[in-house]
Amino acid sequence: MCRLPAPYQDLQLTFNVTSNNVTCTARGGFPKSKVRWSAFNTSSDEEVDLPGAGTSHQEDPTLKTFNVSSSVVAPLRELENVTCRIRNPLTEDMTEITRKVPGKVPGSAPYQDLQLTFNEASNNVTCTARGGFPKSEVRWSAFNTSSDEEVDLPGAGTSHQEDPTLKTFNVSSSVVAPLRELENVTCRIRNPLTGDTTEITGKVPGSDEGLGLDTKWVIVVAVLAGLTRLAIIAAFYFYKKFPGIRRRLINPCVSASTNTVSSPPVEGDAPASNMSGGNSSPPVEGDAPAGEDETALLNSDKKNTQEADKLAENNETPSTSAGDLTQGPSGGNRSDGNVKLGKTGALYHKVCTNADDDEARQKEEISADKVTELESTVGI
Structure with a gap:
């Protein structure tokens, strides 16, 4: 058919x-x-x-x-x-x-297939597109997390390569950016003939997984401030909790355990913590000064300090006697014949033994008053 x-x-x-x-x-x-x-x-x-x-x-x-x-x-x-x-x-x-040809502007073609790639090791970002004419203008910007605003990224390097068949251009642009401070990056490709702009925005990899360096420093400072505050609170607690330590801080001549005047430091003796010869009992929690309060101790310490300053100004060395000295913790008799006190030791001995003498005199006066009172009572 x-x-x-x-x-x-x-x-x-x-x-x-x-x-x-x-x-x-x-x-x-x-x-x-x-x-x-x-x-x-x-x-x-x-x-x-x-x-x-x-x-x-x-x-x-x-x-x-x-x-x-x-x-x-x-x-x-x-x-x-x-x-x-x-x-x-x-x-x-x-x-x-x-x-x-629709939307035709003689001698122009839009760029397409925009892509954005990040290189975190080198802080480099690259933007590519193809099929445009004429050569494009590329602008970079980013959102900065520190300043909370969009900022331009200068210093980009841009190159164009012509397609031999279509006579269009492929564009590649790269910029170095402080990625640790940025949340996202935007690449804008503009056709200079038509003014049309094509853009692509990419989120910085890992921008929401870690903290910036500035934020880490803020955390470090905050932690150090907290530790300092805790240390101050702990020191205040021990100062109030253990009055023996507090008394020794107020007057170094007062023993933390017995509230008595300590012996003077002698060259060659053991440290001051052992000057009681190992017989002193440890501080008891809640101890209070025997017969005198902290104000009296402060006044006594002020008096002793003034006497020490006076001796130091006159370059005097207080005399010591065998009766004033006792056996040291390191063994041996601390007498005039075999012990030499340095200038510091002599001042310490003078101040502390003076405090000891004052306390002894006060006890003797009290005892004498009690004897007189007893005699009056019994009619002697």
Whole structure:
């Protein structure tokens, strides 16, 4: 059975400016058609063929006709319009459709497929895009967590590479940024002819997993301040909890355990903590001064200090007698014949023994008063 040819109809032309792709469709033709592409080039000011088209036919099972679809990649930035021609090989009839490139600004094409990559080791960020014309302008910015505002990132290096077929450009731009201070980074690619801007924003890897260096220093300072406060509280607690220690701080001549005047330091003797000969009992918690309060001890200490200062000014060395000295913790008799007190030891001996003598005199006066009172009572 002989089949009559049928013309193609309902031609349509669609553009994808992003991918520089143009598609032509038609239906109801017979036999399979031949498709030819052409366009008017603004650079050469002439019509040129567009090679490399891909064409396919699909048969309608009922009408036994064909639907055709053909696509071609074209340098749209250089073209003013595109034409699709569909020819019937039997009749040589030709149907065509011409469309102006949409949104066409002569000599321009938008950049696409933006990508952002981070190199944390070198604090480097790279932005890439392709398929644009002319060469783009790239601007970098970022959100700074310290200042809580968006800031520009200067010093970027940008390069363009031309696609030999499409005559468009691929762009690559890199910048060094203080990533530890940033939350995210934005790359903006601007077409200088149209003013159109395409941008991409990426979150800095690990920006929400750790603390910045400044924040860590704040934490360190806060911890140190807390420890210092605890140390002060602990010192105050022990000062109030153990009065024996407090008394020794007020007057070093007073024993922490017996509240008596200590012996003077002698060259060669054991440390002051052992001057009781190992017989002194440890401080008892809650002890209080025997017969005198802290005010009296402060007054006594002031008096002893004044006497020591006076002796030091006159460069005097107080005399010592064998009766004033007792056996030292290191053994031996601390007498005039075998012990030599240095200037510091002599001052200490003078001050502390004077305190001892004052206390002894006070006890003797009290005893004498009690004897007199007893004699008066019994009528002696």
